Amino acid sequence: MRARGYAPFAASPENDALLDSIVARAEPGRAAVFDLDGCLFDTRPRQVRIFRELAAQQGWAQLCSVREEHFLDWSLRTTMLNAGIAPDWVEAHEPLVRAWWEKCFFSSPYVIYDHAMPGAPSLVRAVWERGAQVVYLTGRDIAMVPGTEIALRAFGFPYNAVRTSLLMKPRFDMDDTEFKEGALESIADLGPTTIYLDNEPANLNIYKRRHPNAHVVFVETDHSPRPDEPGPTIPWLRSFWRTR
Numbered sequence: 001m002r003a004r005g006y007a008p009f010a011a012s013p014e015n016d017a018l019l020d021s022i023v024a025r026a027e028p029g030r031a032a033v034f035d036l037d038g039c040l041f042d043t044r045p046r047q048v049r050i051f052r053e054l055a056a057q058q059g060w061a062q063l064c065s066v067r068e069e070h071f072l073d074w075s076l077r078t079t080m081l082n083a084g085i086a087p088d089w090v091e092a093h094e095p096l097v098r099a100w101w102e103k104c105f106f107s108s109p110y111v112i113y114d115h116a117m118p119g120a121p122s123l124v125r126a127v128w129e130r131g132a133q134v135v136y137l138t139g140r141d142i143a144m145v146p147g148t149e150i151a152l153r154a155f156g157f158p159y160n161a162v163r164t165s166l167l168m169k170p171r172f173d174m175d176d177t178e179f180k181e182g183a184l185e186s187i188a189d190l191g192p193t194t195i196y197l198d199n200e201p202a203n204l205n206i207y208k209r210r211h212p213n214a215h216v217v218f219v220e221t222d223h224s225p226r227p228d229e230p231g232p233t234i235p236w237l238r239s240f241w242r243t244r
């Protein structure tokens, strides 16, 4: 089953209970690991910004019609078609749009355009205030540190404080899942990881197999085209927004 896409304000009593269960697992001597893109952060505003810049540079007004709700998966072709752009134009221009998108999306200056998922900073603060180690574990590479730090601080995530750390790939070309698999083992000295949130099923499944007692939670936004699905014991979090 595929994730249904971003729904940042989709609150429900069941979702509240899942958020409560995450906080309840936080305690001193334990680590709570949070992914960034598509998990704590909504990357769609970054992507809209990237489209608008290209539109302005090239005079391609049609790209200004792309809005957040048009991003349903990782296909920019699908995104542009969802925005009502003519299929012929999309076909002819997709490689140029893709090249610009890749140059910008994976760079430090653009991550400041992300928005925190509503409610996510409160959840991470609650976990941190209960004494757990907060680890931000991301497939971003270290060249993206400056923008990532700005965004974490701007939205009020605990950062640059005791019991917080940011783990990023040493090289852009490393595979995200391989990097995270190694990084999760490398933080064992912080204490057992009891909470792990990510929007990429493959990452969650690997961790859950090795640590069946950890609270591993799938954040339902978007994810890569890999065929992996979250394992049957992994709960799905629809949003960080509460009814109460």
Ligand SMILES: [Mg+2]
Pocket (backbone or CB within 6 Å): 035, 036, 037, 038, 039, 198, 199, 200
């Ligand atoms: Mg992610």
